[in-house]
Amino acid sequence: MKLAAREYGSGGQPFLLLHGLGGDMSVWETLAPQLNGRAVAVDLRGHGQSPDGPWDWEAVLDDLDTTTVHFGLADPVVVGHSLGGILAAMWALRHPSCPAAVSLDGHRSATTDPENYAGLPDEQLQTGLARLNALFTAQLETITRPDRSITSFLRTAPEFMDALPVFAKATSPFLLVLATRNLPVPPDLLPLMDAHRAGLRRDLPTICPNVRVHEIDATHGMVVERPAEIAAIVNHFVSNRSNA
Template sequence: MPNLEVDGAVLVYDDEGPRDGDGGVPLVFIHGWTANRHRWDDQFAHFAGGRRVIRLDLRGHGESTGAGVRTVGELAADVVALLDHLEVDRFVPVGHSMGGMIAQTLVLDHPERVERVVLVDSISRMTYSWARGLLLAVSTLLPFKLFVAVNIQRAFAPGYPKEKIREYIDASAATPREVVMTCYGAMRAFDVLDRVGRINAPTLIVHGYHDIQLPLSQMLRMANAYPDAVVRIIDAGHELPVEKPAELTAVIGQFVTLPAA
């Protein structure tokens, strides 16, 4: 498996599809908290038939090594290092949840390199009511595996197969505790809501109607701040890439093939 050593971490990645550029600039798929690059299996396989596609396991996740981080910006720096290594200049970041926070960081810090942006079940600022903030704070005191299980269980819409949810819980719980908890803190501190109005790149925002991890109301607040955003709502929970893979793939496909402005 190809990998790259970056600042004390070894990042495992996939890089497939044609290099001639006829299908458009590369798509870079970025997974979310406690997940791994295989969250994008459906989308990656679909788009690799016509354009270059890249995905990675973020540091400490999946098959990548590395300690946790203090900020989402540190994870974004890893993505930039990988793209520099692969000699990719222009690209389209496609980020899910925490990956969407990374995608927003990339376009804000490197606007000249991002052609357009796709945000899946993500937000620009995490905000809580007093009661929900207290509940989240208490949840961090739970035994680690229970903490992970509670958070992953609630990410799926009612009716999603329980055996599949158990598989995702087991995979997430295999992520080192230090990585899980520091990334959790980095997400809670993430706030670019006052800056996204500067983003000129066309943006697709796709959200699950039943998402209670990052509620629809918060996404709509973010979407309203974007100067050029298309919003699509899908009947799913927080895990759109695996809950409704075909629908998500189709929506992304329509957006990335739109003529450039």
């Protein structure tokens, strides 16, 4: 599948930029020009201006392979936001020569296994998960792109629900930029969001000792909230990856 894409810059370190679920390549418009190199941002299949198609991890990675060949990106640094961050890890597994991969707050679905939360009583955890799942279900009713087949697949995909086991297999230098503030949610769901983050902080050092974690004072929308800071973090990581 040929993806819609946009190129930023003309030389230096190549970057491949991957947006999150429901997003498109426009999310990188401010950040991409601040990277130290040549960047290509894509619309993933079923998103933005790219064609529709069934979601299968290997097929999506094939799309990205086709894009890198088309643009002549040899061993790009892959930077992904949310879903794109999970794909960045998968790309690094498929391409062991990948010089570095960065996930911008792409790690676990907000509705993951109850064991992945920390510090919340079980009854409150179960109530919060039921409430959040109901909100997500209602939200999906209003979304036309990506289509229901993609959102349904991802919502239950083990890699989307918890990408930490994928991260743990990465041999390329890997950076996870973790948001420390919550997106606007109903007040009764704030404890669930805090427990989700606490579970990540608990589990990352043991499950993914290979992953470098950088926390940032931003929400999940960090790419548009703090583009200059994110670009600086990525540039520093890439330039110092041999010490990561």
